[in-house]
Amino acid sequence: MTALEFSYHLDKLSTSLRPFAMRLTKDSEAANDLLQETVLKAYTNRDKFTEGTNLKAWLYTIMKNTFITNYQRMVRRNTFIDSTDNLHYINSSGNITENMAYSSFAMRDIKEAIGKLDENYRLPFLMHFRGFKYYEIAEKLDIPIGTVKNRIHIARKDLKAMLKNYGGKL
Structure with missing residues (x-):
């Protein structure tokens, strides 16, 4: 398959990829980005596509894997790693003080309701x-x-x- 034929098939199938991208990302802009990244990866790796196999399935796989990779990258970026000696402060967002009054009222109300x-x-x-x-x-x-x-x-x-x-x- 020539590059021109591949581009033609890729262009035809990209419209069917958009709903899948929307289901994955739940955001129009993110879906557009994912679709663009998928088409770019497919075009740059067109030599790895085996002619006679299902191009649509190949594109869906690229999109799914790209989404997973981007998601994992985002999770790693937002993970806080504490290298200090005070490891008990990992991901603590501040000091919280409770006097347990709320829970004692709640338990009394639960027992009464039961x-x-x-x-x-x-x-x-x-x-x-x-x-x-x-x-x-x-x-x-x-x-x-x-x-x-x-x-x-x-x-x-x-x-x-x-x-x-x-x-x-x-």
């Missing part, structure tokens, strides 16, 4: 919370496993409603 659950829901929920498997709870309470799963689900939903003031911070 206490308000109907016994049919509270018992399976607490058993599951303590580490029992669904089938163990079913055997212990002599109820079907589907009922156990349903009661635990309802208990969670009810607790979430009762503890909505915490806004998902628990």
Whole structure:
């Protein structure tokens, strides 16, 4: 395949590569950059392409590998390496002081909410919370496993409603 033919095929396939680049990057500008870098790498390495094989698959592979390489490079660039003797300060973003008052209020509210659950829901929920498997709870309470799963689900939903003031911070 001549360079002109390769360029023609590359140009035709580049439009189908754009949606893949958008799925990878989730950003229009980054997708354009990735597409441009992919086409450039494909053109400069056209001698490595085996004629008769799937050019589109080859281009997708180049794009995916380029994206992964760029992502890894970005992660390495943003990783902080502390070479001092105080290794416990690695990636610390400042001093945080808590007096644990928030957690004691939260625990009190959680216990109170669990206490308000109907016994049919509270018992399976607490058993599951303590580490029992669904089938163990079913055997212990002599109820079907589907009922156990349903009661635990309802208990969670009810607790979430009762503890909505915490806004998902628990």
